[in-house]
Amino acid sequence: MTRHFLSITASLISALLIVSCGSGEGPDALRLALETEPTNLDPAFAVDYSSGWISSLIHSNLVRFEPDGTIVPDAASGWSISGDGLEYLFRVGGARFSDGRPVTAFDAERSLTRLIGPSTASPRWWVLEPVAGAPAFHAGRAARPGIEALDDSTLVIRLASPASHFLSLLAMPAAGIVSPREADSLGRDYGRKPLGSGPWRLVSWTSGDAMVLERNPFSRGAGSGPPKIEIRLIPETMTRIAEFEVGNLDILEIPPAELEFWR
Template identity: 40%
Template sequence: MITIILSLALTITACRGKVENTEEVKTGDTHTQGETSKYGGIYESYIGSDFNTLDPAFATAALDGEIVSLLYDALVRFDIDGKIVPGLAKSWELPDDKTLVFDLVDNAKFHNGNKVTAHDIKYSFERVLDPDVASPRTWVFDKIMGAKDFMEGTAEEVTGIEVIDDYKIKITLEEPFAPFLSMMGMPAAHIVDKNEIEKYSDQNDYALKPVGTGPYAFVEFKPGDRFVVKANEEYFAGRPFLDGINYRVIKDNSTAIAEFEAGNLDALSIPSVEIDRFANNSEYKPYIINNNTFWNYYIGTMNDKAPFDNKNLRQAVHYAINREAILNAVIPNTSVASHGPIPPGLDGYRSDITSYSYNPEKAKEILLEEGYSKENPLKVKFYHAESASNVALLEPVQAMLNEVGFKVELVSMEWNAYRAAVRQGEPDLFYLSWGADYPDAENYLYPLFHSTMTNGGGNETRYSNPEVDALLELSHKTQDYKERIKLYQQIEDIVIEDSPRIWMYLSRNWTVYKPKVQGVQIYRIFNADKKLDIWLDK
């Protein structure tokens, strides 16, 4: 059966193979920023779809978060290695395990010229918690003292957010929460100007007319066409090298390739089917960067309804899928098999975790015990966002599941409709990914597996396990870092056993740049790159 499936996969992917010696296919010396750095020029880029919002309170998708980081700032941000570095806060201290005091820079301005003060920090955080705003990211701040009273309408302010003076703010938590400082770099923690928000009776009108503090300021957005930003000449951390960035909306990979080869784009995210061609072309090879990411792709099972409220059936899905064979056949250069939620590169990752090995006989045995077989299959609907690459990956998965006693119907949907359907709990199975909002293994555990994180919080599988909830809550209070890592690993072991998600792979990106593009830096946290390093050799 696997031979048939792999033949199908190879046909879909035009019989491509792995690129050899990929460690040599990296950026050349021309991508090293040096003394010849120059200001000026428009960087011609593209995005694969329209974003949903440019309002930090609602930025939950990766693309939204990437753009928010260009237009706004948070108290802290992340460097290329994912370490916490100053943002609007030039320094901070932790007087005790529940208190953080931030000293702000005094030269930050919103794009409208208004100065940024501690009052803007308090307003922005309370806005996310305001029930009338209905942000899906209240969990970023709900551990602050008084947050719950404010959300319930019994308090007019969050008592744990205290403005000391214009450039100093104190945040007090209800109880110790070790990852809180990292979370202050998330998109939801980026700072907005109350004056701009209150211009609009409907906050959705602000969402596409953003005014932040970031290195780039909004110019225009034409849905389905383009998104344009310009350099913030008065950026408090120093003006970016670029004069601006033009993002075209290009949904089709072949169009993006043609535009890059015609010289109309300065960079191209190389589709997996084209990696061989670009990597083996002497014209492009010196200007290719490939890197592993924190994006962890998975198949989700809907845990709060039949059939996948049954752990045995969730495990059967795990056993039925030969992920290595599928990845090698379908996306050999852009994936590394994943066996658990914590990705390599974060403390807590264990290379010896192998999760579930491919064992179709075990899958058949489980299904038979539950009353199902190829003759009497278990019918399930498997939702995914419409794209040729998703079909290429999921058709072999469908075939493998059907072989052991499932009858899988693949349902392709437009992205926004698909995300809404998943959040409403419609599918039995679905295909998504998760990337780090902040560089802590907790980000791959609490949002995904705590029972309160459904309905937009990250727990799209609607998984609930009281033991996991308790361990996650204990990890938040554990200041000893090594002990916290042990708790993370204990939690990971339980959720792997429970199988709410079938981990498939970690992505690997390949990007080719025009020779004039200099200073490229690869940030593993998707919302960390503020495009301050890149410049054009004109």
């Protein structure tokens, strides 16, 4: 495998998403290392860098960022915005959870409502603060926010006031779509056993040591590129560099200030 070094978080995420959609035969696994271990892979609680990054590989959103910052469809196949900027209509279809179940608009409604809900107590609920009624719902003063699935393939989100950046908020890790069945049954343990519809699924997590992701076989683009991502937890910078130099890692993330040294 050709090895790469990456200088910023966005590049690392983009590289793995590109690998997940690539073509042709590849190696058995993409090997990389993280400085810090994730604390929680539940989108509602993925507040640190490692957690947010890996959660984004496991969960799809209604929309996502391209490497150049463009917003493109993800679990939603498309959307429209009302003339007054207050109503977003998403067409949901085509995505599947890693157990094969299709992602519906009701799953998206449950996931986004869960993020805001007072019983969830997510530190990232503010991502959906522009939604009509969201602050009151989060505070327990309203029955529901302005998020409604009309049928399996149609989701409507109503805002309290126009927010030109709202699609960008929906692309953030916190707005990832979880499997409601697993989230309900596992409760707080969902962060250790997530089930999403992103390009990868978690198959093992040994605390303090390593994580292994495998392709979601039901994801768009499944079947091309490496079938696994092996993530080692290596806190020491020099150890990560040494492992990269001897060929035990395929990707090395480095600070932008050190980029010139590696050219």
